[in-house]
Amino acid sequence: MRIAEEAAKCSLSVDTIRYYEKAGICPSIERGPDGNRRFSPENLDWLNLLAALRETGMPTKKMKYFADLYRQGDAKAAERKKVLKQHEMHLDLQQARLTKCKALLRHKLALYDQILGVKT
Amino acid sequence: MRIAEEAAKCSLSVDTIRYYEKAGICPSIERGPDGNRRFSPENLDWLNLLAALRETGMPTKKMKYFADLYRQGDAKAAERKKVLKQHEMHLDLQQARLTKCKALLRHKLALYDQILGVKT
DNA sequence: TACCGACCTAGAGCAGCTTCAGGTCAAGTG
């Protein structure tokens, strides 16, 4: 009786967590004698990271690649870092999109203000 | 012999444009006597807006709703404005996610620097 | 006339969840 809480904590749905584990997108999660998942702090750290990566547009394929590197241990730490670095750059791209969209919306909304009169 | 260029201009794929038109997500696009689409400035303006909205996470259902309002004319202008306003707020949410992810990545990258030594 | 490139449509395929059907188990209730 844990998964619902933990899911909420890291802003993933219960189903998404199960899906991620099954697909190897996150490292596998220990089970109790009842067959239910027992989340370790490490698990939570992972899920938190994955949630953040997903929310900012990382494809699951890349997340899986990252998880695969993790399973291969410290030898692959440098490569893992590279994946994160890459995503950091991707964030800038998204930032640009956000800014562009914001400007466009402001423009459109100004037009609506003209049409509608500035009541709202 | 137009769609490929126009698609590139508004950063949508040719297939996406066709899909949007067919699904009523954008207003329909005029055809020449050859059956090919002839994009009006208005069409381009729409596609540009849709591209920006999509890139920042608006679901197609909402885009379609917006297009439906447009087809209903000026009477629905206020409602259309509301949709855009709503998305403007959604942008802030995304901004927060971006910022949070950025902080998390910085933290993780710092840890990797410790493990790997600061070579990179 | 034959081919090439850019367009067209309908429909299949794919990613990333999300929902559903059917089942287990532990705890509380009459």
Added chain:
DNA sequence: CACTTGACCTGAAGCTGCTCTAGGTCGGTA
């Protein structure tokens, strides 16, 4: 002690939003 309830489990089907494929049309060049 049987029974219900609630949180978990699994495998598989369903949904969204494209993306790709197959098969075809049309206008221009060799």
